[in-house]
Amino acid sequence: MMNLWIETLLDWIYPRRCLMCGRLLTVEERHICLPCLMDLPRTTFHLHPENLMEERFRGIFPLERTAALFLYEKGAAVCNIIYSLKYHDQPDIGVFFGRLLAWDILDSGFFEGIDCIIPVPLAPGRLRERGYNQAAMIARGVSSKTGIPVLETHLVRTRENPTQTRQSVRGRFENAERLFEVRHPEELAGKHVLLVDDVVTTGATIRACADALMACPDIRFSVLSLGCTY
Structure with a gap:
């Protein structure tokens, strides 16, 4: 009381x-x-294996499943969720919506067999400026509902890169090339890793993460995000 x-x-x-x-x-x-x-424009990707997010990664790396909470469209009200998470110093937004996403799809079996969660690393300069990694906050929210451990040090960003926001599709892929490095690859060998980001657009960043993690033998992936563009 x-x-x-x-x-x-x-x-x-x-x-x-x-x-x-x-x-x-x-x-x-x-x-x-x-x-x-x-009224959230939920994707229900977890119920439809051949969805538009899956199409962006099909044949690129060993992919198990994909899911996103809502469809992300520039100018739509849901953009305020991502903007506030990234720029208004509210990391708890990520935790809250990570829990909500996990709760929404928990009964579908999406998380079965996943060994660990790896959030997309933030550039060191932006991490210092922001004080937290928004993808890590989402991952922690998911972990709190699923019990799957979050690994925040096994994948690191090797360099700063220009913001993806105004990049062309080709520019996004070129911008993300050789952007990440895996640490302790032997600990991830044979694991089913859940990659987590705030929004998936072209998929260039997730692909770059998977490309680095492919140094781990027999690794496979699922992908989860709050938003996904059309």
Whole structure:
């Protein structure tokens, strides 16, 4: 009762608003209001193995499954979720939506056989500036629901690279080439790794991660993200 009173008081002093529509949140709501939560443009990729995310990686690396929480379209309300996670110093958004994503697909068997979760590493300069890796926050949320361990040091970014935001499709792939390096590859040999990112667009970054991790014998992958573009 005391915690509820404190939360109500804090909401009065520092009003919390829905990331999508801006409506004031109730004490029970976190980051997104119930109507917007119900209206999320969910992908249901986990129920359809041959989905548009899977198409971006088919034949490129040993792929088991793909899933994303929502379809991501520039200018849509869901963009505010990713923007706030990355630029408004709110790492808890990643944890919250990582849990939501895991909860949504848990009963589908998506996580069966996955040995570990590896979030896409953030460039060192951006990590210092931001203070956290948004993909790692999502991964931690997924881990809290599934119990699958998160490995944040086995894949590292070897260099800074220009932002992908304004890159052409070709530019994104060239930008991501030889961008990552695997540490302790012997520990990942024969593992089923879940790669996690915030948004999958062309798939260039995920492909670069998998390319580096292919140094580990008999490794295979599944891919998970909050958003996926059309």
